[in-house]
Amino acid sequence: MKLNIALLAGDGIGPEVINEAVKVSDAIAKKFNHEIVWTPALTGACAIDAVGVPYPDETHEICMKADAVLFGAIGHPKYDNNPSAAVRPEQGLLLMRKKLGLFANVRPTFTFPSLIDNSPLKRERIEGTDLVFLRELTGGIYFGEKGRKDHGETAFDTCTYTRAEVQRLAKKGFELAMTRTKKLCCVDKANVLETSRLWRETVQAMEKDYPEVTVSYEFVDAVAMRLVQWPNSYDVLITENLFGDILTDEASVISGSMGLMPSASVGEHTSLYEPIHGSYPQATGLNIANPLATVLSAAMMFEDAFKLTAEAEAIRDVVNKSLEQGIVTEDLAIKGAKTYSTSEVGDWLVANL
Amino acid sequence: MKLNIALLAGDGIGPEVINEAVKVSDAIAKKFNHEIVWTPALTGACAIDAVGVPYPDETHEICMKADAVLFGAIGHPKYDNNPSAAVRPEQGLLLMRKKLGLFANVRPTFTFPSLIDNSPLKRERIEGTDLVFLRELTGGIYFGEKGRKDHGETAFDTCTYTRAEVQRLAKKGFELAMTRTKKLCCVDKANVLETSRLWRETVQAMEKDYPEVTVSYEFVDAVAMRLVQWPNSYDVLITENLFGDILTDEASVISGSMGLMPSASVGEHTSLYEPIHGSYPQATGLNIANPLATVLSAAMMFEDAFKLTAEAEAIRDVVNKSLEQGIVTEDLAIKGAKTYSTSEVGDWLVANL
Numbered sequence: 001m002k003l004n005i006a007l008l009a010g011d012g013i014g015p016e017v018i019n020e021a022v023k024v025s026d027a028i029a030k031k032f033n034h035e036i037v038w039t040p041a042l043t044g045a046c047a048i049d050a051v052g053v054p055y056p057d058e059t060h061e062i063c064m065k066a067d068a069v070l071f072g073a074i075g076h077p078k079y080d081n082n083p084s085a086a087v088r089p090e091q092g093l094l095l096m097r098k099k100l101g102l103f104a105n106v107r108p109t110f111t112f113p114s115l116i117d118n119s120p121l122k123r124e125r126i127e128g129t130d131l132v133f134l135r136e137l138t139g140g141i142y143f144g145e146k147g148r149k150d151h152g153e154t155a156f157d158t159c160t161y162t163r164a165e166v167q168r169l170a171k172k173g174f175e176l177a178m179t180r181t182k183k184l185c186c187v188d189k190a191n192v193l194e195t196s197r198l199w200r201e202t203v204q205a206m207e208k209d210y211p212e213v214t215v216s217y218e219f220v221d222a223v224a225m226r227l228v229q230w231p232n233s234y235d236v237l238i239t240e241n242l243f244g245d246i247l248t249d250e251a252s253v254i255s256g257s258m259g260l261m262p263s264a265s266v267g268e269h270t271s272l273y274e275p276i277h278g279s280y281p282q283a284t285g286l287n288i289a290n291p292l293a294t295v296l297s298a299a300m301m302f303e304d305a306f307k308l309t310a311e312a313e314a315i316r317d318v319v320n321k322s323l324e325q326g327i328v329t330e331d332l333a334i335k336g337a338k339t340y341s342t343s344e345v346g347d348w349l350v351a352n353l
Numbered sequence: 354m355k356l357n358i359a360l361l362a363g364d365g366i367g368p369e370v371i372n373e374a375v376k377v378s379d380a381i382a383k384k385f386n387h388e389i390v391w392t393p394a395l396t397g398a399c400a401i402d403a404v405g406v407p408y409p410d411e412t413h414e415i416c417m418k419a420d421a422v423l424f425g426a427i428g429h430p431k432y433d434n435n436p437s438a439a440v441r442p443e444q445g446l447l448l449m450r451k452k453l454g455l456f457a458n459v460r461p462t463f464t465f466p467s468l469i470d471n472s473p474l475k476r477e478r479i480e481g482t483d484l485v486f487l488r489e490l491t492g493g494i495y496f497g498e499k500g501r502k503d504h505g506e507t508a509f510d511t512c513t514y515t516r517a518e519v520q521r522l523a524k525k526g527f528e529l530a531m532t533r534t535k536k537l538c539c540v541d542k543a544n545v546l547e548t549s550r551l552w553r554e555t556v557q558a559m560e561k562d563y564p565e566v567t568v569s570y571e572f573v574d575a576v577a578m579r580l581v582q583w584p585n586s587y588d589v590l591i592t593e594n595l596f597g598d599i600l601t602d603e604a605s606v607i608s609g610s611m612g613l614m615p616s617a618s619v620g621e622h623t624s625l626y627e628p629i630h631g632s633y634p635q636a637t638g639l640n641i642a643n644p645l646a647t648v649l650s651a652a653m654m655f656e657d658a659f660k661l662t663a664e665a666e667a668i669r670d671v672v673n674k675s676l677e678q679g680i681v682t683e684d685l686a687i688k689g690a691k692t693y694s695t696s697e698v699g700d701w702l703v704a705n706l
């Protein structure tokens with residue numbers, strides 16, 4: 001099979017972790033007789049530096065033509081304390097989501113037996129956790145009308161959802177639930193927000209099409225609590241853009257494996273795969289960043305975008321092996337144990353595939 | 354001193370926990386030579402049942418005339434799965450906040466040494482946690498224009514803030530920070546929302562008036578993570594209404610003492626004190642609910658509304674003593690240990706003041 005993949009390394013540690021994911025993907029391709037054509041493109045702060053915008057049209061065209069996008073991370077400290085700057089890396093992210101129609105962000109949180117003691121939660125609370133958030137990614141308050149009134153003294157943001165937007169996200173949620181334990185939780189704030197009431201009534205109306213799925217409706221504040229108390233009581237959760245931003249990040253830290261969590265963004269055009277961690281600027285160029293989340297994002301890409309399940313499994317197996325054998329970067333090392341560099345971890349994965 | 358207190362017991366376990374707080378308050382008043390005049394009033398589902406609305410005008414007048422309001426909890430299961438019902442208990446809550454001008458919700462999260470092992474977090478993560486959220490409570494998306502368009506197919510909610518609204522909340526935050534470790538965190542989503550950018554620029558402009566306070570600005574998703582990872586790295590946090598709803602609930606479960614957390618809502622008129630837990634309908638009338646959060650809310654009332662610090666300290670001391678000696682309701686009991694009823698805990702507190 002020929003796989004055309006757009007490669008958006010981004011900023012900070014992005015290029016380093018992407019590099020290892022490419023090495024592992026190429027080794028898998030070789031082993032299973034595929035050919036990968038990687039097409040690199042600019043996005044984020046490095047794109048602003050090079051061409052003045054964070055998501056150049058050329059990058060968009062490369063993504064549109066590709067079969068999948070593998071993405072590193074974006075962001076640079078020079079923009080951190082200036083969220084009102086006219087041009088910022090995050091704008092590229094939002095524009096990319098919108099233009100690629102990436103309306104569903106798939107964010108699993110699961111545990112690795114060998115890492116469970118890294119969790120801030122007690123073992124008995126976190127053990128067995130295996131949940132997936134589907135976060136709506138191209139609507140809501142992120143993309144609604146916003147601005148100032150009264151000579152700048154009043155600011156406003158508008159959250160808007162259409163029934164069709166809710167339906168297409170919820171459909172993915174029901175379908176995913178059918179492949180898992182058939183439990184779906186719709187997270188909203190229907191006791192306060194009209195958009196949430198639209199979410200709830202829309203999902204309720206879809207229940208009859210998936211009679212095997214048990215649906216629960218929970219308020220976002222209650223879910224923020226229960227994620228810390230009993231994370232393993234959840235399976236598939238669907239929610240709107242801003243709630244998803246907050247809750248998926250909260251969920252990511254409970255497992256103790258934040259540095260290992262992959263994600264996918266899917267929708268109307270090419271799907272995109274990326275680690276959930278950021279660009280970690282302080283570590284740029286030091287060859288210390290953990291490449292496993294990006295490697296596991298590549299595994300997600302093989303499985304979801306190309307339906308190459310054996311290839312994905314092979315990647316996950318070798319990652320598990322590296323964890324068990326302690327071939328890990330410093331963030332995961334047990335005190336006093338030897339640690340490996342970003343590229344050493346990648347080399348080990350390739351050698352042990 | 355004569356203390357005029359409006360007593361809003363509300364629904365579910367509200368009346369039971371309020372009853373114990375009244376007993377303890379009366380005992381304190383007697384000991385310190387104060388006279389408390391309690392004026393009960395209806396709110397929540399019980400007000401809907403009695404007079405058709407959840408926050409009757411009569412209740413509002415009683416609150417306006419009082420020196421403080423002590424509040425139980427509201428909510429009834431018959432409204433739970435119907436967030437679009439025309440009349441609902443929460444509307445009473447929102448109306449009460451708006452009409453009393455309760456623009457700042459003060460939500461501490463702290464730990465009790467004897468309860469630390471109840472936390473879902475590991476001891477070393479939670480020990481020493483002592484933070485306070487100031488949540489804006491009468492603005493933002495809760496109260497902005499909302500509705501439907503396109504024959505009901507599109508829903509919208511508007512989040513609005515004025516500079517003056519941000520200033521009055523932030524002022525309380527700076528002042529509170531000055532009485533504590535002088536650390537203030539402004540939580541926003543300024544990389545996406547215009548209202549957040551207004552929050553950030555307003556708080557930034559106020560920094561010069563409080564040169565001793567160190568202010569940090571963090572995105573809401575990052576705070577949702579760090580609250581689980583390093584809760585004791587925070588002190589005072591200020592944020593807008595919806596973020597505050599989610600984050601204060603998240604923060605409340607990390608301590609392991611959720612059933613003990615008091616809160617205050619303060620603003621333009623009478624201040625209100627209430628436990629953060631809900632109406633816990635399943636336990637109604639069983640005399641098993643934990644009254645300590647309400648008792649500690651009464652302590653907050655003595656200290657903040659009446660500046661009666663010794664009285665507040667006396668209440669907190671006896672609560673600590675009850676915890677140390679295991680005079681607790683079943684939710685806090687160590688497996689196998691004797692548990693006490695709601696009223697037995699109250700009686701013990703009164704007897705040991």
Ligand SMILES: CC(C)[C@H](C(=O)O)[C@@H](O)C(=O)O
Nearest residue numbers: 090091093094245544545574
């Ligand atoms: C950088 C920011 C705009 C973005 C978001 O809020 O969506 C990020 O937090 C994320 O979750 O991908």
Ligand SMILES: CC(C)[C@H](C(=O)O)[C@@H](O)C(=O)O
Nearest residue numbers: 191192221443444446447598
């Ligand atoms: C009941 C609901 C409207 C309310 C809110 O969202 O403010 C509650 O969750 C709270 O935090 O007091």
